[in-house]
Amino acid sequence: MKTTYALGSNTDKIVGIWQDVFLWAVPEVRVTEAFIKPWVDRDELEIDVNIINQSRQLKTILLGGDAREWINNAGKTILDAPEIKWTLGHTALTIDPVSVTLKPGETQKVTLQTKVGNRLKLWSPETPNLYMLSLKISDKKQTYDIKDIRFGWRQFKLSGTDFLLNGKKIQCVGDIQHPFGPYICSRRFAWAWLQMIKDFGGNSVRPHAQPWPRVYYDLADEMGIMVLDETGLFGSSINLNFEAPEAWEHYAEHLERLILRDRNHPSVIGWSVGNELFAIALLNKPSKEVAKKWDDKIVELADRVPAWDPTRGFITCDGDRDLDGRLPVWSKHFGHGLKLDLLPEKKDKPMIVGESGATYYGKPDQLYQFAGDKPYISYYGRNEALAVDVYQNVQKMAKPFLAYYSPSEVCWFGLEHLNLGYGDYSRLPDGQDGVFAGKVYEEGKPGYQFERIPPYVTTFNPGIDPSLPLYKPLPMFHALKAALADKPCEWDHYTELKIPKPAALPQPVHSEVFFIGDKTGALAGHLRKTGITFSKNKKSSVVIVDGENIGDDQLKQFAAVMKSAKKSGRTILIMTATKGIDSKILPLLPANIETTNRTATAFNPGERSEWGGYFTVPALYFSEIDSKEPILKQGLSGAFVDEGTIVFDASGVDWSLFNRAPENRKCAQVVLYEKLQKPSGVAMVTYPLGKSVIAVSSINYLVDTKETAAFWERLFSVMKIDLNKDNVQSGKSKKVQHDLLLDGPVDSK
Template identity: 25%
Template structure:
């Protein structure tokens, strides 16, 4: 009888018979937008001609030209804030009257107020957290339209140490449920027992049950083939569920095989009527941190090879796009990264979905400051009133993701230097633990003396993260006894892709100390050499940072600052620099040379990368490097003549030569057991004479209508050699079924708007981001330049 019940229930659910009473509607289309202050809004709000049609997610700041006049400064991306309004008119069917209808915002920056049909629903202050409002009581049903109005205020600046974006920059969803339903944020699914032989699933949930009905909760666990592998049901005595059931031989979730299951949860009346269904993806995995041996996933020791990522997506600004985020994550994963740190605020929920799917571990961070400010108008002004509720919302939102392995309650918090840090650490750790008892709580710290570190003195954190100060690593286990440790932020190396200055024997610090706001001996063109020898004064080179973590087993892992360049915080330069130099990959998504150092250390791929380019002045002495792995040595040849062999050392992760430039062919050969196994060549290139375009799309397809195409343009000479010394202006033109969304070249001081279809190449490269209006059919764009015109075809990925 029980088996029959579940089979029947599964058929009913898959048939869609209950879809109308339990459904979600993408609410991103058909919005109107008006950027205006209060007086302007009152004057024009009834004149629809003044409002622009927009599709969400939307960031109005990124559409602007960069400028020195904006109050956020170049630390905030040299882009404007302001106040704007969004409005959407929509119908609700008569049949939906009596349902529980809510509007859900994944994120809007910054202060967000919502009205429905003139009724004020409330204000949300945290620009990085999701929030919802129930609309049911104020809706018109049938023919009369409903008007949703949203005011977003990002006028008080500076309020961030990086680019925040402005607007409803993440997804919006309208949901319909029976009035009796699972409360989504109160559903917590964990896996207390995880082994190859057996896994247990624990479901803790709260139910909205206004009629106090007698209910049954049914659970079906479904694998990736659609097979039900475990079932359970439980009669409900009150509005809470705490159910446990098991599954045999679960496929474990890990970084190489991110196996996911779907848990279907169904509410039924005593008579068997389905009231509500809630579905949650889960993964079976165990995590642990050890004082001596670092991090363990599913019982296996694993070094966390992580990067810090800011929330912007380059030319898209703060707009979250799943395919663009997937592109970032796959570029990091191909480099060998197995973890990310969300710096320094909650990410888009869909980013965590991607990490679940791709097998990327997440150090999930809530705050960059507490009650002591870092900027005049930052979150400290809201901390006292909202930090507990915001922290609760953060944990509830993200606790069902198997990818999330740590909760961070703060980054470089200034309260670590006084006793308020102890009180607040205890308070916030208790808040997290009350909602999730399965993951460790941490914070990213800078003070490495226990007696001076009041956050550590709370002795409430499960793991301590330390930023920079690698020279103190060996004293950490003595200062902070019995607590697992990680390098929560390292490096702050500075580089511009494709720029190569003469090397020096020691690392250069730009700026040199905290006394200097900007570098005093930098490059006039606002570039930084791509040799790994420049860092902010608090940091070090990429090689040194990784070596110091690599050789210490007690450190659970590293999180490099940063995986990608990001808008804002353009250390070491003033304006016109407007985006960071920290990334291993530039803002356009083009890897810098150091990317291959990590790939050679963090992966089993065959890696051989030669730098720099080979266009110099005759006789000029050039430092030549090679990153490589799985080899005994590498040998350099110039025009067929050997310049000698070189190897990595215990303290240097690249081979190196000094070479007098002569035009022609520079080649490096990798040897393993005496045999040549790989080579790479750099040619002296002539003037740019043609364009080569590569379209990347298929790997980043998410199935969403907003999937993007990334058109990477490379300059070549007449022989097809890459050109890095002869940049030209490009114009990207929308053509058949295609729209140019943005362009970029990765240069941190390019002041042309990232929404412009014109872009000059930088060191031979440029990027166009393109959307097809109809994702089911092909499209094309044109690229115009003084070299002629190139048509680029965009083909939808073929379904299997």
């Protein structure tokens, strides 16, 4: 435990002042704070106004105002829609002024009330009607202050298990986002995210684990997106210090300032006092008494909310359930699969699932149940698994039971990362790629001004790169949209798929292998460890050759083997790992073969290979092994490969770039890797030569883990070599501790 302040979600470790800061000149007599309470159920608009007299004289003033229609004149195109453009319409209602006397230095709270009487149109996601309230402080001589506050005429309430907007049940479906980089401050990017939510049929958003720039809440008001507003108490960062008494004072002040800042936004439906605060106890492992004390402190924090905002009963600690029934809303985060059994048995209050799915952590074996081999083979295939999962969760959990549902980050995982200003896939992007503003930074100008936006930092393109769309939807987006609309789609059904058992191995035929190479070298040691017995018989039916290190005497042996190969009916395996094929061997082969600069962490089996047919795609996945070296450091190419039969080929995707990396990096790396032009990644190939078969492998046999050990044992068994089980060693492995941020939520009750 480290910090006593609300540290917020990840923003790429930005420090210092990185958003606009303003210094205002204010009058001595002024409005310091105003809270508009739209009591729709009793047809009353109530405004709490704090006023101050900082002059040295007694002041008797009049406080009143009027509400005028706020008309959004922004355009409809990507370029026009995010721009601020509005006018005020007719005066909808007038608030009669009241007289207030203020002593020098005195502050007073004044409550204004007026009946609405159908003079205000209701705010809702479908009709985001807005008004501007102008509060005026004046006397007979002068006007001291005018305070403009935008608001909406609407009311949110809880009723049993339902969430009500203007007296009618409404279900919220939205999105969350871990923010990365300063570009999140742009109104354009805020608009793009909220527009994407509307496009899939959503109506809500939770600005994740910190107070976001005001433009997000302003746009939510204007676009009709309901906001679950959340503090910067980010529990799953595992950095909050719950032991320090001053921490809870800071947390309360932080929560108060958030509510005071945002409570006039009609889009804000409620307050989340934190995100996954249970994680502090889960991973710091205090005593039960201490953990209970921390829970009590969280509840005390939530209990403070009505004092600052009595108009919203929607109060949660997102992901922490309802803290033994003490919070008015039950909230949980779920990983992949349908978790109906983890919903509370007693359903007597609104329930929300604020994060759902394996989007940010799911590895191919966890997603196999939804889409089979596809999550191993490509980023798109992984997304198809996410699509199947989100469809059934919307249809079978969200719609029947929940007041609020959000998949985990549609904006990062339901859309493809964009190659802004980059398209030469023969090379990696560099500092010259991306979109450049083309204009000098203007000091003193408010708002976001970018110098360069690199490729792949975002999934949104709000007019930044004219060659690209606003976003590129993936299957997860399409499935979510279809599920919310009760429409069929390609991913609308779920039948659990299980990783198949590999085919039965052939009976062993060859008891010994003739080895050509240094019998004290690394390859010889690897073969012995796998259970291979070496023979002194040069006419053995299986010959394995160290293709990287071959002496003159050994070269003569190999030449003799190749000379008789057409008639002898042998299996000849040439193995390399990292150095390429010894040039002395090449003239003896029936066709040219070369090594390429290609690495890989997984293979696909060759479609026409008998040997490859004994392997499933999951069995050829080495992206999570405990090794600093990849399973492939060089590929094979040339006529030998073209004329032969591919046994294993490098996977087109590298999941080691995704696993255990943050959202902004993992998706970008994998998408870019798939698109890059790569040299041949053939890892093993067979070539017929008369009655014999010559095989060449560039698989890195120096990698020693339990997964690679199992692979080699199976491969040699497929070659019908009888392995000495007494010598077989399983390789190295280590236990990895669960990480909430990288391995997903904990689903236990």
